[in-house]
Amino acid sequence: MSRPPNCADALAEIAALLGDRLSRSRADLDQHARSEAWYPPTPPEAVAFPETTAEVSAILTICNAHGLPVVAWGAGTSLEAQALAVEGGLTLDFSRMNRVLQLHAEDMQVVVQPGLTRQELNEELRATGLFFPVDPGANASLGGMAATRASGTTTVRYGSMRDNVMGLEVVLADGRVIRTGSRAAKSAAGYDLTALMLGSEGTLGVITELTLRLHGQPEAISAAVCAFDSLEAAVQTVMATIQMGIPMARIEFVDEAVARVFNSYAGTKMPERPHLLVEFHGSQAGVAEQARAFGEVVAEMGGADFNWASTTEARTALWKMRHNAYPACLAARPGSIGLVTDICVPISRLAEAVAETRADIEAEGIEGPILGHVGDGNFHAILLLDRDNPDHLARARRLAGRMADRALAMGGTVTGEHGVGIGKRGYMAAEHGQGWQVMGAIKAALDPNGILNPGKLVPGGAA
Amino acid sequence: MSRPPNCADALAEIAALLGDRLSRSRADLDQHARSEAWYPPTPPEAVAFPETTAEVSAILTICNAHGLPVVAWGAGTSLEAQALAVEGGLTLDFSRMNRVLQLHAEDMQVVVQPGLTRQELNEELRATGLFFPVDPGANASLGGMAATRASGTTTVRYGSMRDNVMGLEVVLADGRVIRTGSRAAKSAAGYDLTALMLGSEGTLGVITELTLRLHGQPEAISAAVCAFDSLEAAVQTVMATIQMGIPMARIEFVDEAVARVFNSYAGTKMPERPHLLVEFHGSQAGVAEQARAFGEVVAEMGGADFNWASTTEARTALWKMRHNAYPACLAARPGSIGLVTDICVPISRLAEAVAETRADIEAEGIEGPILGHVGDGNFHAILLLDRDNPDHLARARRLAGRMADRALAMGGTVTGEHGVGIGKRGYMAAEHGQGWQVMGAIKAALDPNGILNPGKLVPGGAA
Structure with a gap:
């Protein structure tokens, strides 16, 4: 999984393909160095702006040959650094692949490109009587929402991305393009590659098209x-x-x-x-x-x-x-950073989980407003810290660790919706045991050179 | 993936473990040689009746060391030969692992063993005000339903196994035991191994425990x-x-x-x-x-x-x-076998798909009653054939092939609910393209010796 120290050849080949849609400008690198979380900025070596699946396929073929890391970027709203190039390499910015490709109103389905945001989609759908329900708060890209298996305020009724993505077009590490799922309401035709890609955070493939389930606007x-x-x-x-x-x-x-x-x-x-x-x-x-x-x-x-x-x-x-x-909680305490926890527990344990978390935060003596999608058993403590106070960060991490332990002891999960990225990776072994190794084996089978979002989610790697 | 010609050593080790719960009796072999479909009987070399996950793990460890095929068996109701030992080896009969382990009524969840049937579960739940909705018709085992991602008459409202299994305990080919999913309503914690196992038909692991979502009995x-x-x-x-x-x-x-x-x-x-x-x-x-x-x-x-x-x-x-x-359609035409098709199309194409299928069946001049879970866009033609008439079988296969092509051309799937097994394997390349190779790569990563249900679902192997 080691890559050659010099990526110049790979980037030269990609530049030949994309022209000025491969950028190494400081502004572009900086813009893609940070998302909406507290992680330190990590700029990529270049940013590509593909316009077609064929271009994405060609880019991945080049990156795979040279061992250059590739990180997909939608709207940069992820909270666990999923879209950051923590091992350098190339960021694939999908802002130019943001169209609605087909509307199948009679099937309540829409086919979109990954750079389209959920609000843009709902704007486009407004006159149809249909809407796309998954709502993580941020105006995230639909590709990013699929890659992180996003959910949000309406999941209690309409489900998460797991329930509302019917199929994907995915470019694999070696440039092969696959289509997963179908437009049928259900299928028993083999492994559920759609579900496998949802939540894989760009480590198994890069999503270039999504078929989404829509719902009727309520009367x-x-x-x-x-x-x-x-x-x-x-x-x-x-x-x-x-x-x-x-x-x-x-x-x-x-x-x-x-x-x-x-x-x-x-x-x-x-x-x-x-x-x-x-x-x-x-x-x-x-x-x-x-x-x-x-x-x-x-x-x-x-x-x-x-x-x-x-x-x-x-x-x-x-x-x-x-x-x-x-952002309002952060603004209310100027100079703070927020470490946001994201546990999700069975509904019967919710009151206990929230009360224990509240008491624990008070005992640590840091501020930590609590809010969440409680209908799913999912809630967040926004742990507000002085950026330059290492004791604050240590206390917050200890708290977050205890919240994670508590969630697992209650039969829950350490991340209901924000995903793993680098922030929750330390809990994966505790949550999944040997299952985390299985994730690593699948990763190795589909991305043997380890070019897809290295340092995230699965075991191993440099991070 | 070749296995030694003599499996006596492996079976001797398993016999030492299970005593008389490893059977080589003709009656047991015959009983596990056929399921509810028309495929020719293929008896295993032995049938094991495990009682615990630890036993399943020990058995798989032995089989993996010796290269002995292992096929899980629930109630024998599958329609595509999923539970048949088409390459010989050992059948793992789960009839002794059929208990309800935990009822979490306040979370509307139940933890069960794989040999429990759906009707037995609903009997147990009767007094609780809860029920398990997935209803494929047959009184299938819940492990088998999960392994084939079953659905049925109520899927239009309550979803399929994909929607109603929250987590699994799975024994891998090498005997490792993993737990997938959690009891939380949602999770973004890495690859969705639960969804990957659902529908994998025993080719990636053997299910030894299921956490199921229940629903309130309607008023x-x-x-x-x-x-x-x-x-x-x-x-x-x-x-x-x-x-x-x-x-x-x-x-x-x-x-x-x-x-x-x-x-x-x-x-x-x-x-x-x-x-x-x-x-x-x-x-x-x-x-x-x-x-x-x-x-x-x-x-x-x-x-x-x-x-x-x-x-x-x-x-x-x-x-x-x-x-x-x-069975009634079969009985109405004594001496027949039934080749049952299972396509599923987007709802907007349903009328067209059914009408074209009807016309096609009439043109072929064979009997083929049509019925199905049409709310999902899923329907079956039961192609009724004389068992000993090769021309009948050839015509039925031609028809089934055209139905499959039609489903795919309409954006649908060749199997809405019956699964792949050996019967739909010939259509997988057409439905998934390179995605079928990806399934093969995942299979190879998780079961490198190819002991788990060989000859089914994925590319390669002897079948």
Whole structure:
């Protein structure tokens, strides 16, 4: 897996192919050196802007021959450094492959290129009565969302990328192009290569096309915010709601610290208490039935200050506020970096997991607002640290490690949605045991020269 | 991948481990020589009846050292010879590993052993208010259903095994035991080994434990049968129903030939016309709303003779009849064997696919009743042949080949639910192109000695 010290030949061949779409400008290298996380910047040696699958295939063939690392880049919104060239090499920026290729409205499917973002897709779909539901908050590229098996606020109802990608076109390390899956609703035709590629974070292949499952825009949508006296009451409400089978479209938790940040940064006047942010989708009658059932659970748990966001604008503002929670929390503590944890536990253990995490954060004496997609059992502590305080980072890492251990002990996972990258790689052996070695064996079989996103996810390598 | 001609040493070691739970009796060999399909019997050299994961691990370690093929056996209900020892070796019969290990009712999950059948599981769950929905018709083992990524009548609403298996315990070819997935609702922690194992038909590992997703028993269930003047009208009704988003729990098509067989073998008095068999799940109000919406589509398409199965007994009889369609069709034509096709197409192409298949069968002049899980775009032609007429078999294979080509041209798959085994292996290159080679590379990485179910699914080998 070692690569020659000089990559000039490979880059010269790629430059011959792409012309000025191979960039080594400082601006391009810097732009691709960092994503939305706290990791130190690691610029690639060059950035390619392919326009076709054939170009991607040719580039990978060259990189494979020369042992040059290749990292795919969508919108740069990943949180675990998945798109950073931590071992140098070439970044493949998909911003020029961002078209809708085919809309199959009657099958509720769309074929897109990987550089298209989820918001751009939903803009394009607006007049069709259809939408793409997976919503990780950031306006991520669909290729990046597939590569990281993204999920988000609506996963409790519509599933994650695992449930909403029907097929892929993938360029393998050696330049071969494969198509996985089909446009049929199901298939038993051999290994599920689509599922294998989803969440492989660019280590097994580079996604050049996606066939996505769409959903009908609901006839009625209704959203609300309600406050609780305690974290326990809020989380117990979530557990009861999920266990009753109320088909929530969204059910998000924010603690009192996040409510305080919202008040400062979004101008809301929320009581400084734990809240649930919820949304219902369905027919008019269905939404009313769901809201009534949910309201009964809330009342039973002592929830109050039920505030309805009845207009589209109010709903958009609500979810925008929720999605901006991470930058807002950072902004509220100037000079901070945020180490974001991402555990996901069985719903029956959620209250315990959140309460223990809360107590643990308080005991460590650092700030750590908690929020999350609690309907999935997934929540984040945003551990806010002074960038230049090594003791802070050590404490945060210790905390994150204990959260991971707790999640695994409860039958959960160390990352519900952010993925592995380099940040969660240290937990993979604990989560998967020998299964992590199996991932390494699959990686070695499909990318024997180790050119695809080296240093990430699987065992071995230099990182 | 060649194995030594004499497996006596391996079997002696396994006998030392299992005692009389390693059988070489003629009765056991014969019982494991055939499943529910037309393939010629191929007995294994011995049958092992393990009782623990540790035993399975020890057996695989021995087989791997000696190069002895191993084929897992659940209930023997597979339709593409998946559980047959076509290259000899050892059959691992899981009938003694058939327990419910843990019920997590509050998480709607259950942990089971692979030999438990789906009906046994639902019996055990009856008092809990929960059920396991995947229903391939046969009372298959849950391990076999996972290994073949089974689906069935309720997949249109509840998904297939892909959607309802959260995690697995798997013994690898070299005896290592891995656990895949978790009990969390989602995870982004690396390659989706659960999905990779589902549908791998015992070629990558042997499943020894499954964590399954359960669903709440619906408050109300309602089922009905209705007749149509033409195949086109019935299928157009399905397409409209799915496209309108009516959340059908089941929507099954049978053609006039199947209706005739039902009348003979189940004592029904159905008009000899194409029918839809449907079921609605939900709240009382929800079911009424769905039934009304569906009724409007049916009326528009000229459907009639709407017959409600209002009691539990009537519903059970209805679905039992549907599930017995295959043996009933065979019985209706004594001396026949059935070659069952299994294509699945995008819902927008369903009417075309069914009509062209119908015309093609008629042109070939053989009998081929059509039925299927049309809500998924999946249907079967049961090609009924004289066992000893080579011309019949040649014609049926030609027809099946054209159906497969048609499915692929429409963006579908050659097998919606029956899997690959040996019967659909000849279509894998056409369906997956280079992707089939990728499956082979994964197989070689995880089972370098080729002991796991050789001759099936992936390229290469002796078959």
